[in-house]
Amino acid sequence: MIYIQLNEDNFEYDIYSLVKAFYPKEEVKISTEPVPADAGLLFSMQVNYSDDVLTLDGRKIDIDYSNRPDTKNRLKLAIYESLHERTGKDLPWGTLTGIRPTKISLGMIEEGASDSDVTAYMRQTYLTSQEKIDLSLQVSHKEHELLSRIDYDNGYSVYIGIPFCPSTCLYCSFTSYPIGLWTKKLDDYIDALEKEMAFTAESCKDKSLTTIYIGGGTPTSLDAEHLERLLTLVDTYFNTADLLEYTIEAGRPDSITLEKLQVMKNHPVTRISINPQTMNQKTLDLIGRFHKVEDIHRVFGWARDLGFKNINMDLILGLPGETIEDVAYTLSEVEKLAPDNLTVHSLALKHSARLNYDKEAYEDYLIDNSQKHMDICLDAAKRMGMAPYYLYRQKNMAANLENIGYSTPGNEGLYNILIMEEKQTIMALGCGTACKFVTDHGKTVTRCENVKDVQLYMDRIDEMIERKRERLREDLKWL
Numbered sequence: 369m370i371y372i373q374l375n376e377d378n379f380e381y382d383i384y385s386l387v388k389a390f391y392p393k394e395e396v397k398i399s400t401e402p403v404p405a406d407a408g409l410l411f412s413m414q415v416n417y418s419d420d421v422l423t424l425d426g427r428k429i430d431i432d433y434s435n436r437p438d439t440k441n442r443l444k445l446a447i448y449e450s451l452h453e454r455t456g457k458d459l460p461w462g463t464l465t466g467i468r469p470t471k472i473s474l475g476m477i478e479e480g481a482s483d484s485d486v487t488a489y490m491r492q493t494y495l496t497s498q499e500k501i502d503l504s505l506q507v508s509h510k511e512h513e514l515l516s517r518i519d520y521d522n523g524y525s526v527y528i529g530i531p532f533c534p535s536t537c538l539y540c541s542f543t544s545y546p547i548g549l550w551t552k553k554l555d556d557y558i559d560a561l562e563k564e565m566a567f568t569a570e571s572c573k574d575k576s577l578t579t580i581y582i583g584g585g586t587p588t589s590l591d592a593e594h595l596e597r598l599l600t601l602v603d604t605y606f607n608t609a610d611l612l613e614y615t616i617e618a619g620r621p622d623s624i625t626l627e628k629l630q631v632m633k634n635h636p637v638t639r640i641s642i643n644p645q646t647m648n649q650k651t652l653d654l655i656g657r658f659h660k661v662e663d664i665h666r667v668f669g670w671a672r673d674l675g676f677k678n679i680n681m682d683l684i685l686g687l688p689g690e691t692i693e694d695v696a697y698t699l700s701e702v703e704k705l706a707p708d709n710l711t712v713h714s715l716a717l718k719h720s721a722r723l724n725y726d727k728e729a730y731e732d733y734l735i736d737n738s739q740k741h742m743d744i745c746l747d748a749a750k751r752m753g754m755a756p757y758y759l760y761r762q763k764n765m766a767a768n769l770e771n772i773g774y775s776t777p778g779n780e781g782l783y784n785i786l787i788m789e790e791k792q793t794i795m796a797l798g799c800g801t802a803c804k805f806v807t808d809h810g811k812t813v814t815r816c817e818n819v820k821d822v823q824l825y826m827d828r829i830d831e832m833i834e835r836k837r838e839r840l841r842e843d844l845k846w847l
């Protein structure tokens with residue numbers, strides 16, 4: 369265990385995340401209690417805050433304690449240097465532990481900073497590597513170009529959550545329930561969604577709708593009839609004619625049929641996802657995705673035959689038992705299909721995932737991810753004519769890397785950028801979803817969450833709509 373003793377509770381989460389990034393497998397405890405006399409202690413650190421000096425293990429750093437962001441940066445730099453000395457390790461993102469590194473570079477670019485200004489700032493303030501600064505700059509310039517076409521302040525986007533999947537993947541931490549348990553209540557669920565759609569359409573009638581994203585879970589877990597009902601309701605309540613993008617995360621190939629693809633094609637859906645995660649059968653079996661690699665090829669072929677011109681594929685690096693050769697094989701198979709977007713995730717071990725709480729069962733499996741794995745994806749993306757257009761990070765990511773969205777020109781997922789950079793209000797409908805109310809051109813973001821339990825969501829739908837009405841009135845002044 370690594371024990372960090374503070375003289376008062378402050379910046380605990382930032383300290384925890386940074387220490388974990390150096391020691392992902394070690395237990396880290398942060399407390400104002402004295403360091404325990406524990407033989408199992410790997411080491412301890414002591415942090416003392418006062419008005420004008422911060423002390424880390426006796427080393428003094430001048431601070432202005434009333435300036436929180438600056439104090440946080442100085443504290444993280446001091447901890448980073450100490451841990452770097454202990455381990456000899458450098459972290460690719462330096463002291464950055466938040467999920468949106470591009471917010472920094474995009475914000476600076478929007479204010480007129482040059483690339484060298486951004487580089488110097490990220491290097492000095494966060495010790496970010498040149499490679500990750502270059503990636504941030506590339507992504508931010510693309511985002512800046514795409515966002516300049518969008519009226520954030522007078523527009524909004526809609527997210528609709530379908531919290532059902534054919535089965536639960538080993539690494540899943542999303543709001544997802546096996547569809548088999550809910551087949552008799554799907555109409556009730558869509559009834560509740562309809563109430564939210566009616567409320568949203570009425571409340572936002574003076575705003576323009578930029579994008580719609582139907583995600584989950586797996587929206588194509590719905591049978592064709594319920595999918596048709598859902599998409600017809602979307603057409604009824606929203607003006608889909610002027611949308612810049614309408615995405616359905618079809619997701620798992622075992623949920624997709626020709627009939628469901630045809631249903632989507634009959635509505636103004638512009639972008640779909642067919643997510644293999646891996647093209648290795650042994651891994652699909654291990655992670656609980658009960659389909660064959662051939663199914664991925666087949667449903668992708670159906671989607672192309674029906675005329676879908678913007679198809680995303682999601683991959684995960686660091687899946688249990690996967691070698692770097694397995695990753696290279698996956699990319700070679702993906703290249704044969706030539707999708708329009710490729711989203712590469714680094715496996716993030718979440719608390720609620722079976723892979724975490726049942727970890728003894730998987731401890732013999734290699735869990736490997738590195739910059740080399742990321743580079744295999746980057747090279748494949750380049751060969752497919754793609755460039756990175758959005759990125760984000762998560763807690764407990766394998767190798768402390770990032771998730772990157774690549775796209776061929778003109779097929780970038782705008783919703784992904786809007787949600788990640790928090791530039792526009794997102795009205796989120798459905799169980800386990802969260803609205804983001806954005807004001808001051810992205811400077812203020814508030815959230816309003818729906819409950820995560822499907823039955824409670826249906827039972828308490830009116831109450832949740834009232835909460836949204838209140839937030840729209842108070843936070844956005846839209847009502």
Ligand code: SF4
Pocket residue numbers: 532533535536537539540541542543544584585586619620
């Ligand atoms: S498809 Fe996604 S949401 Fe569904 S179980 Fe797998 S990880 Fe969870």
